[in-house]
Amino acid sequence: MSTSRIYLDNAATTKVDPNVLAEMLPYFSDKYGNASSPHSAGSEAREALEESRARVAALIGASPEEVIFTSGGTESDNLAIFGAAMKKGKGHIITSCIEHPAVLNSCEYLEKNGFQVTYAPADSDGIVKLDALERSIRPGTFLISVMQANNEIGSIQPIREISNLAKAKGILVHTDAVQSAGKIGIDVNSLGVDMLSMSSHKIHGPKGVGALFVKKGVQILPISRGGGHEKGLRSGTENVSGIVGFGAAARLAKESMGEMERVKKMRDRLMGGLLKVEDTLLNGSRTQRLPNNLNISFKFIEGEGLLLLLDAEGICVSTGSACSSKSLKPSHVLLAIGRSPEDAHGSLRLTLSKFNSDGEMGKVLDSVPRAVERLRSMSPFKSDSQMKQFSDKHATHEDDEHAGIH
Numbered sequence: 001m002s003t004s005r006i007y008l009d010n011a012a013t014t015k016v017d018p019n020v021l022a023e024m025l026p027y028f029s030d031k032y033g034n035a036s037s038p039h040s041a042g043s044e045a046r047e048a049l050e051e052s053r054a055r056v057a058a059l060i061g062a063s064p065e066e067v068i069f070t071s072g073g074t075e076s077d078n079l080a081i082f083g084a085a086m087k088k089g090k091g092h093i094i095t096s097c098i099e100h101p102a103v104l105n106s107c108e109y110l111e112k113n114g115f116q117v118t119y120a121p122a123d124s125d126g127i128v129k130l131d132a133l134e135r136s137i138r139p140g141t142f143l144i145s146v147m148q149a150n151n152e153i154g155s156i157q158p159i160r161e162i163s164n165l166a167k168a169k170g171i172l173v174h175t176d177a178v179q180s181a182g183k184i185g186i187d188v189n190s191l192g193v194d195m196l197s198m199s200s201h202k203i204h205g206p207k208g209v210g211a212l213f214v215k216k217g218v219q220i221l222p223i224s225r226g227g228g229h230e231k232g233l234r235s236g237t238e239n240v241s242g243i244v245g246f247g248a249a250a251r252l253a254k255e256s257m258g259e260m261e262r263v264k265k266m267r268d269r270l271m272g273g274l275l276k277v278e279d280t281l282l283n284g285s286r287t288q289r290l291p292n293n294l295n296i297s298f299k300f301i302e303g304e305g306l307l308l309l310l311d312a313e314g315i316c317v318s319t320g321s322a323c324s325s326k327s328l329k330p331s332h333v334l335l336a337i338g339r340s341p342e343d344a345h346g347s348l349r350l351t352l353s354k355f356n357s358d359g360e361m362g363k364v365l366d367s368v369p370r371a372v373e374r375l376r377s378m379s380p381f382k383s384d385s386q387m388k389q390f391s392d393k394h395a396t397h398e399d400d401e402h403a404g405i406h
């Protein structure tokens with residue numbers, strides 16, 4: 001990637017930290033043993049695997065034996081949900097309507113196959129409504145799965161409160177911490193969760209590796225079968241180099257958590273500047289929000305057009321609208337917090353990392369308002385009602401799968 005490019009799509013994926021890469025490289029060339037082999041090359045790989053497990057566990061306050069390595073956040077979510085469902089056999093699951101597709105589509109599949117699912121609503125800040133969630137608990141409820149922080153609007157959920165509700169009734173709690181791990185401090189014990197999903201590529205580690213925290217004593221079934229690796233929960237020869245990268249990224253994230261203060265300052269600068277543009281809406285909470293996330297709807301334009309104009313200026317962002325995410329539907333998260341489809345289509349997500357600089361924020365604060373003005377000057381719509389009339393007329397798309405953005 002060109003070094004002059006300003007990358008503000010860190011919720012989609014992050015740059016591998018050069019220190020992470022340096023730790024990984026020997027595991028492709030010299031130290032390529034299979035961690036299950038009894039010889040010295042195998043034990044070298046096994047040691048690296050266990051060191052990485054300890055590093056990932058330390059990031060979330062878990063014990064190493066509670067960490068199961070997977071291929072990423074999607075697999076971790078699937079293992080938690082299907083693993084708990086298969087162990088139970090039948091019953092009721094509570095999730096929220098703002099989850100990532102890895103959770104939503106898993107729950108919808110179970111719903112079509114004999115389980116009952118409640119999708120708890122969120123308020124206008126994107127925080128899951130605890131009272132509604134509590135009311136939906138019933139005698140067959142065996143699992144609550146609510147994300148710790150939303151990937152689109154960064155809203156941080158009341159997981160500890162959810163765990164307290166669940167614990168009293170013997171219900172398992174899973175949280176998808178793919179976006180929050182490494183950005184806010186996590187302690188699984190004080191959160192009170194039974195399972196927690198993580199992904200390496202969101203914290204400057206390599207893609208295709210993740211982990212599921214499974215609290216000691218919690219019983220789930222595997223979703224794939226084979227040689228019985230990872231305590232029988234995730235068979236398959238371990239991706240040692242990837243796991244080493246994940247471990248290195250987790251260690252760096254823990255050590256450099258203070259960096260998130262600087263990231264938050266840059267994000268706040270962007271937020272203040274971009275909300276000065278006329279006819280904008282902040283999506284998500286001002287306070288209960290990941291330090292690196294900003295999501296704003298610019299009225300009367302398409303986020304898609306804005307994304308392309310910014311890309312032409314070397315600025316990579318994301319949008320909750322349509323085609324960039326291969327779905328013509330507006331973001332289910334933005335609709336769930338009460339945005340109109342038109343405002344959802346005009347959304348822009350900017351997600352920062354420690355590799356961004358203050359100078360870059362200055363450029364973005366110059367480019368985005370100019371791009372918005374340009375698009376608005378070409379837009380035939382100047383009011384909400386004109387936008388709505390047009391989109392009602394052109395609403396054709398029906399697709400029952402959640403494609404979502406990353």
Ligand SMILES: Cc1ncc(COP(=O)(O)O)c(C=O)c1O
Nearest residue numbers: 072073074100102151178199406
């Ligand atoms: C909240 C959340 N959960 C799960 C995932 C899936 O993670 P992975 O890309 O590692 O499969 C993502 C990725 O965008 C995410 O943001």
